Amino acid sequence: MSESTDLSTGGPTPEGRTPGAVDVGMGTDSRVTSDMFGATFGGDTSGFGGLVRQTPADVGTPRPYGGWFDEFADTLEAVYSGFADAVTKVVVYRDEITVHVKPAKVAEVAQVMRDDENLRFELLSNLSGVDYPSQAERLHVVYNLTSMTYRRRVRLETAVTVEDPHVASVCGPYPTADFHERECWDMFGVIFDGHPALTRILMPDDWPGHPQRKDYPLGGVPVEYKGAQIPPPDERRAYA
């Protein structure tokens, strides 16, 4: 509850303190933009809240991670010989652990995590992309692995540039990644090396561009409502 009280009473001061600045998982300060609107400070509703937007920074969470996270990290480190080379950082946030991995090593790490009897992440629950245009390696791919044996969930994350968007496919250890990786290629333009047939899945085959990238416009037309012209959603007045 500490975070919520923080939001309701603490929150950013007009100078722009980060909400919940202790532990935000995405890191801080890598890109800060502020905005006039948004009162989160006490009863002040005059505006000028000083919105701080954040994108991930290059800092991991220091040990100990707490809970079973340490045991998990130790096991992975012990059984995976390339750990130091492949893993760039480990972030723990909101009771979830994220292991950041180099794009070429994802399949290797996934294979170890699936096969080792102390890890046993049998199920790839989810694979999706996130685009952070302010970073050099802006296209992130996120894998949510589930261990049915130990009832644990771990997230793998990797990042690539738009110019060289190659990630090792995890279709080998997890055949279920087939559709997921096709969607990620379709929506973000990430190329999964080793995927059996990386084609578009949701958009038509001849579609130009990758719609979920942040620089891809939402599109839309203005609509008339009660005599007034309402602009399309991406051109409407945005407060944040």
Place this chain on the structure above:
Amino acid sequence: MTVTDPYAAAARETTEGRVYTVTGGDWDTIQPSDEEERLVINMGPQHPSTHGVLRLVLELEGETVTQARTVIGYLHTGIEKNLEYRNWTQGVTFVTRMDYLSNAFNETVYCLGVEKLLGVEVPERATVIRVLMMELQRVASHLVWLATGGMELGALTAMTNGFRERELILDVLETITGQRMNPAYVRPGGVAQDLPPGAVEKILDLLEVLRERLPTYDDLLTGNPIWQRRLQGVAHLDLQGCLALGVTGPILRSAGLAWDMRKTEPYCGYENYDFEVPTETTADAWGRYRVRMAEMWESLKIIDQALDKLEPGPVMVQDRKIGWPAQLALGPDGLGNSLDHVKKIMGTSMEALIHHFKLVTEGFRVPAGQVYVAIENPRGELGAHVVSDGGTRPYRVHVRDPGFVNLQSASAMCEGSLIADAIAAVASIDPVMGGVDR
């Protein structure tokens, strides 16, 4: 001079008039019978048996499917992209339209994600109402599965009966939320409004009707030899195949693994409910039918218990920076803000008015970070990967829809079977294209 039409059909005169004998177009004339007969056909996307706008590309040898590929995307609406241009609360109205047969699940998983980022605890009553809505929806979803699946296999009475009972459930949902479907009732921080007067009684009446009618499905179908022969041993996918393909939900449970996140990773207080996770070991369409039928009974048990757990209390977090200040009431134009509340904020408190305005137009802020939450929807693991950059709009939301993932198993289930069994296989997967394509 007479011109003879080379394409004219042979004709002869009879006492009844001229009779034409039309021939040609036979398969033998197109494909010599000594060569391998291989035919690629498109099934869908507009086909009554493909369970929505799903396109199946089937390679056939006679009646046997040698290869099957699913083609999706015909119902892609860019919901995830659209979410990034609306505030967190508005996001609910989008996610509810993904898997349109299980709205309450989409809304709940999205809200659980947002609440996890916010770090807020939802009031007990709101959680119980969410469980109530989800379980009602689970029964409704399984009934639609029975209805459409039955129709695809030729059991039209299953369709009329299934939709009839489902409509009764939707009536109750309409009483509670104001809409049959896509209600955007679950909101970050709780639910939009409390249960209206009479809702509990309506649910109790509904339970009575359902308890009376669910056994009639058994009477109609379970012992029916045609139904059995259409499903038993069809669309086989064993446990190993399920796990490799990431299949969850009734398909996984029909292969013998009692993996149900209400039990394995309880959320919304499911650990306090007494219910079973039905499983089968046949790993075929029949097992999935049995699992879903049994699950409806378990859902009814949960609804009963949820009604007992309903204690008076708030249904939205008391944090005024998150919960909308609205005091909804039934107005002359349907649902709206209560006049007393409008009078109060307009007449006595300038700050309350501004606060209301800003919270509604601008929305609340969600601390930066990413979370993944997963719940058990009627089709399997429904997950939401929610990313915030600290702003009032989602930075990125990805919904892991079980229909999308489970559909990958269609090829494994169909290949080598008869084309009629491919229909049974897709029906047993129960994909909802709104969720598959998003």
